[in-house]
Amino acid sequence: MQSYSLSHLQQLESEAIFIMREVASQFERPVLLFSGGKDSICMVRLAEKAFFPARLPFPLMHIDTGHNFPETIAFRDALVSKLGVELVVRSVQDSINEGRAVEETGPNPSRNGLQTVTLLDAIEEFGFDAAFGGARRDEEKARAKERFFSHRDQFGQWNPRQQRAELWNLFNGRKQVGEHFRVFPLSNWTEMDVWQYIAREKLAIPDIYFTHEREVVNRKGVWLAKSSYITLMRGEQYEQRQVRFRTVGDMTCTGAVESEADSIASIIQEVAAAKVTERGSRTDDRRSEAAMEDRKKQGYF
Amino acid sequence: MDNMEETVQTSSQYLSMDLLRFTTAGSVDDGKSTLIGRLLYDSKAIFEDQLDAIERSSKSAGDENINLALLTDGLRDEREQGITIDVAYRYFATPKRKFIIADTPGHIQYTRNMVTGASTANLAIVLVDARHGVVEQTCRHAFIASLLRIQHLVLCVNKMDLVDYQEEPFEKIKAAFKEFSSKLDIPDIRYIPISALKGDNVVNKSAAMDWYQGASLLYTLENVQISSDNNFVDSRFPVQRIIRPQSDNFHDYRGYAGRVAGGVFKPGDEVIVLPSGLTTRITSIDTMDGALQEAFAPMSVSISLADDIDIARGDMIAKADNQPVVGQDIELMICWLHEKKLMPGGKYALKHTTREVRCILKEVKYKVNINTLHRMEKDKEIGLNDIGRILIRTTIPLLYDSYKKNRTTGSLILIDEFTNETVGAGMII
Numbered sequence: 001m002q003s004y005s006l007s008h009l010q011q012l013e014s015e016a017i018f019i020m021r022e023v024a025s026q027f028e029r030p031v032l033l034f035s036g037g038k039d040s041i042c043m044v045r046l047a048e049k050a051f052f053p054a055r056l057p058f059p060l061m062h063i064d065t066g067h068n069f070p071e072t073i074a075f076r077d078a079l080v081s082k083l084g085v086e087l088v089v090r091s092v093q094d095s096i097n098e099g100r101a102v103e104e105t106g107p108n109p110s111r112n113g114l115q116t117v118t119l120l121d122a123i124e125e126f127g128f129d130a131a132f133g134g135a136r137r138d139e140e141k142a143r144a145k146e147r148f149f150s151h152r153d154q155f156g157q158w159n160p161r162q163q164r165a166e167l168w169n170l171f172n173g174r175k176q177v178g179e180h181f182r183v184f185p186l187s188n189w190t191e192m193d194v195w196q197y198i199a200r201e202k203l204a205i206p207d208i209y210f211t212h213e214r215e216v217v218n219r220k221g222v223w224l225a226k227s228s229y230i231t232l233m234r235g236e237q238y239e240q241r242q243v244r245f246r247t248v249g250d251m252t253c254t255g256a257v258e259s260e261a262d263s264i265a266s267i268i269q270e271v272a273a274a275k276v277t278e279r280g281s282r283t284d285d286r287r288s289e290a291a292m293e294d295r296k297k298q299g300y301f
Numbered sequence: 302m303d304n305m306e307e308t309v310q311t312s313s314q315y316l317s318m319d320l321l322r323f324t325t326a327g328s329v330d331d332g333k334s335t336l337i338g339r340l341l342y343d344s345k346a347i348f349e350d351q352l353d354a355i356e357r358s359s360k361s362a363g364d365e366n367i368n369l370a371l372l373t374d375g376l377r378d379e380r381e382q383g384i385t386i387d388v389a390y391r392y393f394a395t396p397k398r399k400f401i402i403a404d405t406p407g408h409i410q411y412t413r414n415m416v417t418g419a420s421t422a423n424l425a426i427v428l429v430d431a432r433h434g435v436v437e438q439t440c441r442h443a444f445i446a447s448l449l450r451i452q453h454l455v456l457c458v459n460k461m462d463l464v465d466y467q468e469e470p471f472e473k474i475k476a477a478f479k480e481f482s483s484k485l486d487i488p489d490i491r492y493i494p495i496s497a498l499k500g501d502n503v504v505n506k507s508a509a510m511d512w513y514q515g516a517s518l519l520y521t522l523e524n525v526q527i528s529s530d531n532n533f534v535d536s537r538f539p540v541q542r543i544i545r546p547q548s549d550n551f552h553d554y555r556g557y558a559g560r561v562a563g564g565v566f567k568p569g570d571e572v573i574v575l576p577s578g579l580t581t582r583i584t585s586i587d588t589m590d591g592a593l594q595e596a597f598a599p600m601s602v603s604i605s606l607a608d609d610i611d612i613a614r615g616d617m618i619a620k621a622d623n624q625p626v627v628g629q630d631i632e633l634m635i636c637w638l639h640e641k642k643l644m645p646g647g648k649y650a651l652k653h654t655t656r657e658v659r660c661i662l663k664e665v666k667y668k669v670n671i672n673t674l675h676r677m678e679k680d681k682e683i684g685l686n687d688i689g690r691i692l693i694r695t696t697i698p699l700l701y702d703s704y705k706k707n708r709t710t711g712s713l714i715l716i717d718e719f720t721n722e723t724v725g726a727g728m729i730i
Contacts, residue, residue: 004565004597005528008320008399017601018560021541025614025655052589052603053554054546137390145387163387164723165413165638167420168712169560170652174721188401190392196315276350 009200012193013046016185018169019148020050020132023183024057026173027130030183031088031123033301034060036072037248038205039134039186042197044079046185047132059086061131063119065111066093067229067250075206090122109229110252116300120156123180130173130181133301138190142293148187154178156299182301195271199264211244211262222255246271314396321522324403324418324451326411326442327428332459336428336497337391337404340519343504346393388418397523412671412686415442416636416726419449420712423527426455426518431464431494435477437672443478444671447485448634448688448728450708452530454482454490455521462496466509484674486705489525493518531598532707536564536572537625538618539654539700539710544603556587556603557612562654562709563702564620565597566604573621574612575700580621581608598709615656617700617710625700625710630663632730633713634704636688639724641717643683643691649724651695653713659696660715666690690730704728 006014023030032047034040047056062076080087092111095101101117104110123131137144147163149171164172173181186194198205215226215238224230226238229252243256244267261267292300327333340346391402403418405411419425425446429439439456446454456478464470471494482490493502494513501507504519516524541559566572570583586593587603596602604618619625637643643662651660665681668689683689704711715725 004531004533005319006600007316008318009316011320011599014560014599014601018541018599021558021601022655025542049589050558050601051544052587053548053551053556054544055548138392144389144391160387165417165726166723167417167714167726169421169709170712170714172652172714172716172721172723174650174716176721188390188392190394192315192394193399200316 009193009196012186012189013049013197015169015188016043016046017050019171019183019185020047022171023130023132023173023181024051026171027181029126029128030058030130030132031061031126031128032056032058032132033119033134034062034076034087035134035248036062036068036076036206037134038194038198038209039136041079041203041205042189042194042201043132043134043185044083044085045197045201045203048083056083056085058132059088061088061090061122061128063115063122064089064091064093065115065250066091067111067227067252069206069208069225069245069248069251071206071208072248075204079204088122088126090118090125092118094118095121110250112250112253113295113298113300116156116295116298119301120299123156128180129175130183132183132185134186135184135301136186136189136191136194140292142296146184146187146296148184149173150182150184151175152180152182152299156180158182158296158299160293160297192268192271195264195268199268205264206248208245208248209267211242211259213240214243214256215239216241216243216256223257224253224255225251227251318394318397318399319528320399320401321424321525321527322401322403322422323424323426323522324405324415324422324446325426325428326405326415326418326446327438327459331428331430332497333404333428336426336457336459336495336503337402339497339500339503340400340402341391341393343500343519344393344395346391388414395519395523400522411438411441412445412636412688413638415445416449416638419446419451420708420726422449422451423530424453424455424522424525425451426457428457428459429474429478431458431460431470431474434470434474435481439478440481440674441671443482443485443487444674447487448636450486450704450728452488453525453527454487455518456490456492457497457518458492458494459497461494461501461507461510462499466494466501466507468510468512471513491515491521493521532563533565533597534563535623535625535702535707536566536570536620537562537702537707537710538566538604539656540612540614540616540618541655542614543612554605555609556605557618558601558603559618559655560601561596561598563598563707564623565595566618567595568592571621572606572618573624574606574610575617575619575624576627576698577611577616579608579610581606581610583607615654617654619700625702627698627700629695629698630692631660631695631699631701632666632690632692633727634669634688634730635683635691635715635728636726637683637685637724638726639717639722640685641724642685643689643725648718650716650718651693651699651713652716653699653701654710656699658699659718660693662691663694664692666692691727701729703730 095118101114147166216223244259389404405414405418427442475492495502544556585605667676702710711729713727
């Protein structure tokens with residue numbers, strides 16, 4: 001008999017497509033959370049493939065902290081207009097203005113945690129009952145235990161001890177009114193898988209992933225980009241460095257790495273030789289050992 | 302460790318790597334965390350910041366050694382109580398293969414977690430302590446692997462360093478497990494003497510055990526043949542979704558989206574659509590990357606048919622001369638996942654392939670003692686972590702195969718209609 005087999009990346013792709021189709025069929029109003037980062041760019045490609053030749057049966061939503069890299073926003077808008085998909089933007093600044101969220105103070109004020117307020121409000125406003133996220137189990141230890149279909153209660157909270165068993169490829173998206181699901185089609189992907197997929201699919205990504213000269217300040221071992229949202233502390237100064245970003249988040253918490261990588265191929269080489277995880281340069285995860293789990297319980301991405 | 306230095310892969314190598322999903326099971330203190338830690342560490346899947354983080358946690362918890370279990374015990378409760386609550390998934394790769402480990406805790410909720418981890422695994426690693434040999438938990442793990450139809454089992458006899466690397470204890474354990482496993486249905490069982498702590502026979506062949514002629518664990522994981530485990534004979538395509546673009550370019554396009562669950566489909570194939578029983582022909586198999594000449598499991602594709610017939614989500618496309626069973630009275634092995642017991646006469650929501658129906662429990666045939674494999678015909682109360690044989694009736698027919706024949710079309714879950722929680726995992730007989 002002829003041998004039929006798929007490579008691991010083909011299997012991961014097929015699994016993600018299957019999950020996206022399940023969500024589109026099991027839920028009334030799904031949405032794809034889009035940050036402009038490499039994982040959500042892969043997600044958009046997978047969604048295109050899942051419903052081809054039809055258009056995406058759900059909108060994209062960006063929770064805008066107001067502290068984004070301008071390059072990411074420009075990239076987001078270009079991608080949306082190219083694909084002709086609907087984009088919803090809800091901003092943390094509006095939540096602050098309306099008094100629903102309060103800005104952090106200090107030298108490193110981050111809006112990372114405040115996104116949860118804006119996100120949950122937006123989910124309620126539009127009646128979204130399933131939100132796709134690009135999170136992967138390999139990136140963070142709390143995420144290593146999360147399900148593909150992750151239940152959220154009426155307050156948008158995740159209860160890690162009461163997760164539903166998830167067996168075979170049978171995904172239980174049943175819920176009560178007012179509850180919703182977060183769904184993670186890339187659960188089984190690693191950072192390397194994402195980069196190899198970007199290379200294979202020839203996907204465009206924002207420029208900040210590639211090497212460039214930038215003014216940065218070293219704060220507790222993390223290189224932060226110069227921006228109006230950061231106040232220099234005593235003894236700190238900006239310096240010009242050849243850097244790139246391994247993840248794309250808020251400017252206030254996303255650290256750069258010194259790098260010469262100027263192509264996807266050279267990024268792949270760099271990722272393969274990396275000694276630190278991609279979230280090692282995220283100050284939002286460093287706040288405490290269970291920082292991610294605690295934020296997730298509140299309703300974070 | 303030397304043969305794993307080569308982790309920088311060229312893209313062409315990387316794109317052709319295949320995937321092995323395996324589960325690890327063992328009892329407390331059998332060295333499972335050490336083994337996984339070693340596989341991850343030696344394949345460079347652990348990074349410096351992760352190692353730093355667990356080193357800090359280990360020290361603050363008063364451990365002298367780095368506690369590799371902290372890598373997988375990700376939740377606050379788990380770290381504080383020093384227990385593993387849930388299945389954790391871990392990833393590593395060698396230039397040959399990509400691996401997904403479903404690491405299941407040995408003590409708490411073992412059945413529920415083992416069944417979950419095993420449901421998608423190709424291979425199971427069961428660890429035994431060379432000093433203690435085959436114990437009750439070993440048998441339980443092997444039984445669950447067999448029940449979930451894992452085709453390959455590797456019995457790792459660990460802590461060989463503590464029995465002076467002698468052949469005799471290894472052979473004794475091997476003989477004892479062979480006798481027990483003759484009652485099981487696992488076609489490929491291998492035995493490897495290892496020391497996870499010292500690294501013997503994990504990545505490299507051990508110099509301390511000349512008498513062992515077989516391969517190291519990693520070599521085994523890299524080379525075990527799994528491509529024939531999928532069913533490529535019985536063609537099954539559960540319809541997941543109808544794709545109708547209604548755009549100018551694809552005005553009349555109507556495709557049936559789904560993932561092939563078994564067999565092979567080709568354009569031109571005569572097919573039958575169930576439950577309607579209408580027959581038609583495949584005109585094309587489409588993906589965004591172009592039309593395909595064939596589709597097989599587990600590919601996600603969109604199938605177009607020659608005739609415009611009524612097809613909905615939950616229907617199944619198969620070949621006329623090889624059809625699944627269509628039926629409402631279904632006998633299955635059930636693993637119970639919830640504190641609330643299986644109710645006599647209870648009604649549940651049921652998910653099977655892409656079909657969702659309701660069912661009623663008609664009869665509990667027996668419960669299995671998962672340590673001895675004996676049938677308990679008198680004790681029919683099925684509670685959390687119990688396994689039993691039951692008979693259900695569904696509101697409308699399911700289109701199914703036996704689990705033995707096809708893991709996708711033979712599996713189902715039961716859902717509590719009030720709490721919506723997944724309460725049972727079923728394997729159709």
